[in-house]
Amino acid sequence: EKGGYDHFMLKEIFEQPQTIYDCLRGRLDAQAGTITMSGIQKYAEQISNANRIIIVACGTSWHAGLVAEYIFEELCRINVEVEYASEFRYRNPVINKGDVIIAISQSGETADTLVAIENAKAKGALILGVVNVVGSSIARISDAGAYTHAGPEIGVASTKAFTAQLAVLTMIALKIGYEKGTLDHDRYMQLLQELDAIPDKVTEVLRSKDNIQAIAEKYKDAKDALYLGRGYNFPVALEGALKLKEISYIHAEGYPAAEMKHGPIALVDEDLPVVFVATKDSYHEKVVSNMQEIKARKGKIIAVINEGDEQSSALAQDIITIPQADEIVAPMLSAIPMQLLAYYIGIAKGYDVDKPRNLAKSVTVE
Numbered sequence: 001e002k003g004g005y006d007h008f009m010l011k012e013i014f015e016q017p018q019t020i021y022d023c024l025r026g027r028l029d030a031q032a033g034t035i036t037m038s039g040i041q042k043y044a045e046q047i048s049n050a051n052r053i054i055i056v057a058c059g060t061s062w063h064a065g066l067v068a069e070y071i072f073e074e075l076c077r078i079n080v081e082v083e084y085a086s087e088f089r090y091r092n093p094v095i096n097k098g099d100v101i102i103a104i105s106q107s108g109e110t111a112d113t114l115v116a117i118e119n120a121k122a123k124g125a126l127i128l129g130v131v132n133v134v135g136s137s138i139a140r141i142s143d144a145g146a147y148t149h150a151g152p153e154i155g156v157a158s159t160k161a162f163t164a165q166l167a168v169l170t171m172i173a174l175k176i177g178y179e180k181g182t183l184d185h186d187r188y189m190q191l192l193q194e195l196d197a198i199p200d201k202v203t204e205v206l207r208s209k210d211n212i213q214a215i216a217e218k219y220k221d222a223k224d225a226l227y228l229g230r231g232y233n234f235p236v237a238l239e240g241a242l243k244l245k246e247i248s249y250i251h252a253e254g255y256p257a258a259e260m261k262h263g264p265i266a267l268v269d270e271d272l273p274v275v276f277v278a279t280k281d282s283y284h285e286k287v288v289s290n291m292q293e294i295k296a297r298k299g300k301i302i303a304v305i306n307e308g309d310e311q312s313s314a315l316a317q318d319i320i321t322i323p324q325a326d327e328i329v330a331p332m333l334s335a336i337p338m339q340l341l342a343y344y345i346g347i348a349k350g351y352d353v354d355k356p357r358n359l360a361k362s363v364t365v366e
């Protein structure tokens, strides 16, 4: 049932070219320039006119929400807030009619996310669900939404569900931005092509597995790790740190790279691995200068970069190269080395990566 892989986690990481493809299939037509999502179409006008989109989720799904915040604000010019479901549900949040809530959940059963949207629904908000498990509680309570179609995720650490969430959220943003007119035709068509090309590029990323395993062996005894990124890759850094904590029990923190100066840089010494998610995007020059700051303090840089980025590779101890992609879709690629690095470090330490201690696959109690 693991399809020849040692663990479900590895199988699910390697399924991603297919799961992303399955998620796009029947929806995205890059040639015709269409995105077909019936649940979203029904409410497209309401979403376009929303004053605010509030995304509620937990854990990895919350990280997907953070990426979506950047994408929606850029393409749709709608104010987006991303909330931990557990905080949102208990703090008497301001919800107005006309607010649109997007709940993101792999299982569709996360208790905090479920109650958060029940509360918001009672206050008149439109609820959209981005859910993997068909017919789950969150899917049923949502007014509309889009399934991620990633298939059953067995490994406790979420992998393929995350990239499928990004694919769905990107399609929704492209559809709304284009209908609203905040996204012009040429850029829209270009981004459809970019999205269409993702499954094949994921296949290319997966070819770095041996390189990533070798890097994992080198750093498996680290006590701490820092993950840094900016812009679209900032949430990917958070996700990388979460994956490492869950699977290898190494203390890790993710930060926006520039925030490092405001405290975390005090941790940096020659024993600290610092993972930079530093693909070529509109933030790249800034990230490179953050890399220089870490190098000057003798931190060991592991850089996820694009092929041919000599400037970054000169600063790094170890590099993982991934194909170039537009910054809007790049997180679906840069997330994959995060997953593999955590996986191989967990394996090198002899842990049960499919069932990390103290964790349950779906958190149905608060």
Ligand code: F6R
Pocket (backbone or CB within 6 Å): 058, 059, 060, 061, 062, 104, 105, 106, 107, 108, 109, 110, 113, 156, 157, 158, 159, 242, 246, 361, 362, 363
């Ligand atoms: C991390 C992980 C958790 C879940 C979180 C939300 O690898 O699996 O952080 O992402 O518990 O779960 P869902 O998406 O099922 O609501």
